[in-house]
Amino acid sequence: MIKLYDCNASFGVADVPPPRYAATPDELIAEMDFCNVDEALVTCAAQWCDSPLVGNELVVKEAQGHVRLHPAWMLLPPQTGEQGSSVDALLSDMARAGVRALWALPARNKYLLNATTFGSVFEEFVEHDIPLFLPLTEAVPGLAGHAATHLGWQLVDTLLGQFPRLTLVATEQSVWGQDRYFRPLIERYAKLYLDISTYEQGRGLEDFCRRYGADRLLFGTHYPEVPMGGPVLNLLNADIPNEHKELIGSGNLTRLLREVRL
Amino acid sequence: MSNPSQLWQQYLAHGKAEAVPVISAHAHYGPYMGIYFPGRGEADSMLKMMDRAGMVRAVCAPHAALIEPSRGHALLAEVISTHPNRFAGYWCINPNYPSALEASLEEFARSPGFVGLKLLSDYHRQPITSPNYAPALEYADEHELPVLMHTWGHSPFDGPALWSEVAARHPRATFLMGHSGYGEWDLALDVARRHDNVYLELCAAYHVNGIIERMVRQVGSQKVLYGEDLPWFDPQYAIGCVLCARISDEDRHNILHRNAERLFGWG
Ligand SMILES: [Zn+2]
Numbered sequence: 071m072i073k074l075y076d077c078n079a080s081f082g083v084a085d086v087p088p089p090r091y092a093a094t095p096d097e098l099i100a101e102m103d104f105c106n107v108d109e110a111l112v113t114c115a116a117q118w119c120d121s122p123l124v125g126n127e128l129v130v131k132e133a134q135g136h137v138r139l140h141p142a143w144m145l146l147p148p149q150t151g152e153q154g155s156s157v158d159a160l161l162s163d164m165a166r167a168g169v170r171a172l173w174a175l176p177a178r179n180k181y182l183l184n185a186t187t188f189g190s191v192f193e194e195f196v197e198h199d200i201p202l203f204l205p206l207t208e209a210v211p212g213l214a215g216h217a218a219t220h221l222g223w224q225l226v227d228t229l230l231g232q233f234p235r236l237t238l239v240a241t242e243q244s245v246w247g248q249d250r251y252f253r254p255l256i257e258r259y260a261k262l263y264l265d266i267s268t269y270e271q272g273r274g275l276e277d278f279c280r281r282y283g284a285d286r287l288l289f290g291t292h293y294p295e296v297p298m299g300g301p302v303l304n305l306l307n308a309d310i311p312n313e314h315k316e317l318i319g320s321g322n323l324t325r326l327l328r329e330v331r332l
Numbered sequence: 333m334s335n336p337s338q339l340w341q342q343y344l345a346h347g348k349a350e351a352v353p354v355i356s357a358h359a360h361y362g363p364y365m366g367i368y369f370p371g372r373g374e375a376d377s378m379l380k381m382m383d384r385a386g387m388v389r390a391v392c393a394p395h396a397a398l399i400e401p402s403r404g405h406a407l408l409a410e411v412i413s414t415h416p417n418r419f420a421g422y423w424c425i426n427p428n429y430p431s432a433l434e435a436s437l438e439e440f441a442r443s444p445g446f447v448g449l450k451l452l453s454d455y456h457r458q459p460i461t462s463p464n465y466a467p468a469l470e471y472a473d474e475h476e477l478p479v480l481m482h483t484w485g486h487s488p489f490d491g492p493a494l495w496s497e498v499a500a501r502h503p504r505a506t507f508l509m510g511h512s513g514y515g516e517w518d519l520a521l522d523v524a525r526r527h528d529n530v531y532l533e534l535c536a537a538y539h540v541n542g543i544i545e546r547m548v549r550q551v552g553s554q555k556v557l558y559g560e561d562l563p564w565f566d567p568q569y570a571i572g573c574v575l576c577a578r579i580s581d582e583d584r585h586n587i588l589h590r591n592a593e594r595l596f597g598w599g
Contacts, residue, residue: 088540102586104333105335106344269368272373272565272567273376297538297542297579298576300539300572301573302576304568
């Protein structure tokens, strides 16, 4: 069996829930069991639609005792002091909480994801190999659809142009095939990874892996927005070698999280 | 508990299930402006995906025909003549050239393998209630044809609100709501429930978690058809969404092939 480690799953009660969701970690684990998913890097709904400060505490508390769930945090600008007095304080809070990955939601949380805001922070992230997850829909507030993802890829390009050694995971790409956007970025930036939870492109995995190998793709489900079975069968039944499925399914994410030094 | 569905277990083991000869009621054909397709989205590439996923047939509206019908239909006609049991076609209507419509429908009647009409009002910027569509809709009614329409929530061109009227006026045609009126679910499901001749089609809608369950509960699995815009979206992804929905394997059979077999006469 190919082990599946979901890089993008969430539980909890959201302001606008999809028709089906997991209100609690137990419900999320039941869903994972139903669809053969082994582990998940998780956020909770409060991190997305309540406050990152409230949500970051909640996700750690709720995930505690669930060995298959690994909490991730939302990142905020250091200048407001909401996440401790310094980047070192943030890193030691992460170590204490067992958090090894961060998400950036610049549109929701209203900040500029760039060197002006995060220069010294990202230098530390590079030093400590901390992966940053960025939804492509988060480049600007109030936009959705094609315009939003177009700007999302531009943001990835700008950010990695400034911090080429930052580990960045682009998530929530539009289901309209995005290869023309991301292939140049994959070729230029060695530490760019793609969460494939919404990569529905017909024969996309096969075509990508033949050209680039499997090191840059991470299995994800984007649960609860997406039913888990879709991304699961898409990977398990892709026309790629088993070694590639293992890397995408869990190997790449396991390595990224293992390399984090806190 | 792992998904107990026999079909899910077979897809996990083999990438397909012998008992499920999948039919895509919503496919396209060939390259298109806004997307890179491996293998140009043409027959060989589509057949690879179909074979791997146990899909026996795809009913296609060639992209080219959505712009320039005669050019696009000719492309697909050739594919159908090479693979008559794997591909079928929708005859595409471009309402922005109303004077060409009559001749186009005559050509449709002479074209083997084309089994229904395809309307794409959102892209053609013409409301489905426009007089430019009337001859095509009357033709479909008179000949009892399936009509696949693009339907998108809150669209002024093809939102589900417009479909009640169109379906009631053409009771002998069968309307497949492509994308199931994506996003305007309550109204779309209500239209499908109220009209015997309106079906929900799953393309893109399948990736909204929990929506398939709602369709089956509120409308019934006999009114839901599988489609995935092949070659756009991988059938494994789309089928995976159907297989993990909390519905019965009987419902899954209805959705993945039985309803299409009945509608297109391929039983
Ligand atoms: Zn379509």
